[in-house]
Amino acid sequence: MIETTIRQKIDAWLTGNYDQATKDEINGMLERNENEALSDAFYRDLEFGTGGLRGIMGAGSNRMNRYTLGMATQGLCNYLKHNFPNEPISVAIAHDSRNNSDVFARIAADIFSANGIKVYLFEALRPTPELSFAIRHLGCKSGVVVTASHNPKEYNGYKVYWNDGAQVTAPHDKNIIAEVNKIHSVDEVKFEPNPANIQMIGRELDEAYIQEVLRLSISQEAIKRQHDLKIVFTPLHGTGITLVPEVLQRFGFTNVHVVEEQAVPNGNFPTVVYPNPEEKEAMTLALNKAKEIDADLVLATDPDSDRVGIAVRNLKGEFVLLNGNQTGALLINYLLQAWQKAGKLTGKEFVVKTIVTTDLIKKIADSYNVTMYETLTGFKYIAEKIRALEGKEVYIGGGEESYGYMIGDFVRDKDAISACALIAEMAAVAKDNGQSLFEMMVEMYTKYGFYKEELVSFTKKGQRGAEEIQQMMADMRSNPPQTVAGSRVVEISDYKFSTRKLVLSSQENKLDLESSNVLQYLTEDGSKISARPSGTEPKIKFYISVNEPLASAADYDATEQQLSRKVAQILTDLKLK
Numbered sequence: 001m002i003e004t005t006i007r008q009k010i011d012a013w014l015t016g017n018y019d020q021a022t023k024d025e026i027n028g029m030l031e032r033n034e035n036e037a038l039s040d041a042f043y044r045d046l047e048f049g050t051g052g053l054r055g056i057m058g059a060g061s062n063r064m065n066r067y068t069l070g071m072a073t074q075g076l077c078n079y080l081k082h083n084f085p086n087e088p089i090s091v092a093i094a095h096d097s098r099n100n101s102d103v104f105a106r107i108a109a110d111i112f113s114a115n116g117i118k119v120y121l122f123e124a125l126r127p128t129p130e131l132s133f134a135i136r137h138l139g140c141k142s143g144v145v146v147t148a149s150h151n152p153k154e155y156n157g158y159k160v161y162w163n164d165g166a167q168v169t170a171p172h173d174k175n176i177i178a179e180v181n182k183i184h185s186v187d188e189v190k191f192e193p194n195p196a197n198i199q200m201i202g203r204e205l206d207e208a209y210i211q212e213v214l215r216l217s218i219s220q221e222a223i224k225r226q227h228d229l230k231i232v233f234t235p236l237h238g239t240g241i242t243l244v245p246e247v248l249q250r251f252g253f254t255n256v257h258v259v260e261e262q263a264v265p266n267g268n269f270p271t272v273v274y275p276n277p278e279e280k281e282a283m284t285l286a287l288n289k290a291k292e293i294d295a296d297l298v299l300a301t302d303p304d305s306d307r308v309g310i311a312v313r314n315l316k317g318e319f320v321l322l323n324g325n326q327t328g329a330l331l332i333n334y335l336l337q338a339w340q341k342a343g344k345l346t347g348k349e350f351v352v353k354t355i356v357t358t359d360l361i362k363k364i365a366d367s368y369n370v371t372m373y374e375t376l377t378g379f380k381y382i383a384e385k386i387r388a389l390e391g392k393e394v395y396i397g398g399g400e401e402s403y404g405y406m407i408g409d410f411v412r413d414k415d416a417i418s419a420c421a422l423i424a425e426m427a428a429v430a431k432d433n434g435q436s437l438f439e440m441m442v443e444m445y446t447k448y449g450f451y452k453e454e455l456v457s458f459t460k461k462g463q464r465g466a467e468e469i470q471q472m473m474a475d476m477r478s479n480p481p482q483t484v485a486g487s488r489v490v491e492i493s494d495y496k497f498s499t500r501k502l503v504l505s506s507q508e509n510k511l512d513l514e515s516s517n518v519l520q521y522l523t524e525d526g527s528k529i530s531a532r533p534s535g536t537e538p539k540i541k542f543y544i545s546v547n548e549p550l551a552s553a554a555d556y557d558a559t560e561q562q563l564s565r566k567v568a569q570i571l572t573d574l575k576l577k
Helices: 004-015 020-031 035-042 066-083 101-114 128-137 172-181 203-214 220-225 244-251 280-293 324-341 360-367 379-389 416-432 437-448 462-478 553-573
Strands: 052-056 090-095 118-122 142-146 155-162 198-201 231-234 256-258 297-301 308-313 319-322 349-354 371-375 394-400 404-407 450-459 487-494 499-502 507-510 519-523 528-533 539-548
Touching: 004 020, 004 035, 020 035, 035 462, 052 066, 066 101, 066 142, 066 155, 066 172, 090 101, 090 128, 101 118, 101 142, 101 155, 101 198, 118 128, 128 142, 128 155, 128 203, 128 416, 203 244, 203 416, 220 416, 231 244, 231 280, 231 416, 244 256, 244 416, 280 297, 280 308, 280 319, 297 416, 308 324, 308 416, 308 437, 319 324, 319 437, 324 349, 324 360, 324 394, 324 404, 324 416, 324 437, 324 450, 349 360, 349 379, 360 371, 360 437, 371 379, 379 394, 379 404, 404 416, 416 437, 437 450, 437 553, 450 553, 462 519, 462 528, 462 539, 539 553
Parallel strands: 090 118, 090 142, 118 198, 231 256, 231 297, 349 371, 349 394
Antiparallel strands: 052 155, 142 155, 297 308, 308 319, 394 404, 450 539, 487 499, 487 519, 499 507, 519 528, 528 539
């Protein structure tokens, strides 16, 4: 049986101003008695969160479709007009390779144009970081990109950006949500476009963006000597194909091999189960290619090219995937080394990481007397820190454990295009010094300590799943562990209530970050465990971080096994496996 309130919403869609295809889809589900699917499609309105929309495509108030996107866009239009009452308003719009992304981008452009807002619409798919760049380059007040990042193929989404090129933060995030929530009917949405307000953009923006990426290069001499570094690249059927090969070539790399089976953009992602470079399975074809040609480096970008995964040869000559923490620490280590060598460190520079990203980055930054700031999870907070320090301090780079990095500040979101270029440069520098990237990482561990991180996720779909995740967080707050893997818990940070409790003294300090549903335990031996419901997927994530000194490269395997045992014990103690 379908609940009465849900049935009323279904009837409203069947009798309201919705197209026939939408009504046919709903009626088909009713005829097939797909009650659970109908309930999930209508039990709530698809939430316009602080980053925008993301959901499964299809008919229903809790689905991504022209109507949920339309109401969100109309609310954003209303907010922009309230916020900039006597100014010309323009927005930039981009989309990725997902099914319907181009359709949704055009619908959004039509609605903005109908509301008297100038639209710069990319002529074809483009990476998310280029949209962030375009907003600042064109002087736009806002922008949107149609993407669901690395979610499965049935998802799509819509990310909203502000005039600094960053995803919206306070107060605009909550204020936009309030305006969107005021739209109670699709009849309030202006779907009829004004073509005079829509301008197509393309290659000229690509070139302006590429020029900024090229300026990031610090070690051109090493690239010249190692220009034939063997690089395998896969865009995983996404937008990376539009810029990554060209940027690598213009950096000076002459031996780049694209995985042809994954080079063509395709929203069905036919060669992967899950288009996410965090997943080993998604890297299979790239790794096969790398073995075939004896590559030095494998690079993979997700569908909207804001995340990058890499693979390198380990000390035994086997290809291994580096996780986001390893790549992020390597990048910061390389950038600070290169900036120091170039005489660019003046004492005003800073790097940024998120609260669930490896603390190894802080140890590296401290060794160069470079300030490291910590933010909540999400690049909008890293961008917010850059904005706050603009003109006072100099941003070098930053990142988060989920394979997102941002080097330089011309883009204000994670950027896999520039990250691919700098990772390749870093590999060239390593090879110029007679090392592999993996050996460079081991050297970093011997200097700063061997940090090992692991992420464990539990997917909980639908209404019931959301309730289970809430209960898991409530249980962890009410009954925190006293010891984990034989080490006492000495600090509990609850970012929801902005408190950090020193367990042994019962002292409680205030955290200087806005509220976020994250819980973190720190143990006496330096292990850190974080629990966080995902903001974009029906998941709860647990981040485990452990560390030990590494005496030499010869001790790598033994230390790695020791850390793996500690991670396994933590997971057992917290009943996470």
